[in-house]
Amino acid sequence: MSDYFSLMFTVVLLSLVVNIGIALYGIFIKPSLVKKFIALTIFSDSINSFAIALGFRRVTGSYPGVAVLSDVPRGVEELRHFSTASVDPLPQALVLTAIVIGLAVYMFLTGLIMLYYRHYGTTRVDAARGGSRE
């Protein structure tokens, strides 16, 4: 059972690494600014998912719960059980902030790409150099 769990979790992490690789390829190689923008959103989402996976915790015997105390703990034992049987909430808080800040950055980039298109008449990056790369 534990081997199965570890294998599946490793597959999840490897998928995130592959996603980061594909998104970086899109950011560096693709000439269209809109395609770079889409690749950037995928890249940042993959990094955020990595942080979420970092806060996940193995709990022997059961599945970890959400880090929410719905009742006042009755003693130290209950608090200790809660802290070992729930996921780490700190990466979740950081990712929540990152998503909201990222949205503002994406809006700014959208405006910049639109201004670029109005100036050069295309969204290819090599238009700014006055020539074509191919």
Add this chain to the structure above:
Amino acid sequence: MEPVAILLATAAALLSVIATYLAIEAKDLLVATVFSAVQSTAYALMYYILMAPDIVLVYVPVSVGLLPAVTILLIKKTERYER
């Protein structure tokens, strides 16, 4: 509970890899936007299984609703096909 949940997370992760590849390789930027939204949906499912439902509540409206809408508006204002 545990085997099914982690299997669902793995399936969502593999689906996100396929969607990412198709989004990067699509020549039609509108299709790329739709595949990016599919990838975001897979990530949302993964967050839910990795016990982060508060992230899901923020991530789904932002990354499946608002961001594709803004990207589609951007494509409408600029050009649809990648040359």
